[in-house]
């Protein structure tokens with residue numbers, strides 16, 4: 001059996017509380033009764049599995065994938081990339097990474113999004129890829145716009161991209177979101193503020209990675225995803241990670 005090395009546990013006490021008064025919908029989303037521990041079943045632990053053949057060549061190109069490459073999305077072209085890593089910084093290959101995001105104007109292609117910003121007919125806002133043997137992934141996309149959301153009188157989400165990392169089964173799916181270095185709205189966002197530990201929040205902020213930018217084409221931002229351990233990425237749905 002492969003030696004995975006020592007597990008360096010994270011500090012679970014710094015995970016956001018389920019109900020945060022400044023993030024008003026956490027009131028209805030947070031449990032009111034003690035949680036029950038349910039045994040998982042073999043189907044949850046073993047499937048489904050994904051093969052590379054299920055991923056199309058444009059699936060990680062959100063600029064082109066909605067139209068099949070016929071027309072390109074409006075907005076600032078960016079590359080977001082990074083690696084999926086375990087607690088000892090070893091790469092996690094063959095992992096499905098999915099993203100979804102608002103368009104350049106801050107509007108999602110979703111029936112419940114009624115923001116004034118128009119939909120982009122060439123932008124769906126979803127992409128997926130599988131990490132390579134080095135745990136590496138990348139998406140070509142457009143920089144998502146900030147958008148207002150109903151909470152307090154005037155709250156705005158910083159520019160962000162939602163991430164899903166899929167293990168070997170539904171029970172291992174992890175959800176998080178990345179922000180962009182230098183966005184002043186990060187420090188004004190009640191959702192970001194539910195993370196009380198600054199270093200945890202900082203690890204959700206993707207820095208500009210000029211080395212991966214392509215001249216006359218796009219800037220790049222780097223977002224590594226650490227599945228567990230002391231430097232674990234903050235996941236919304238799994239305080240304990242994988």
Ligand SMILES: [Fe+2]
Pocket residue numbers: 102157160162
């Ligand atoms: Fe969002």
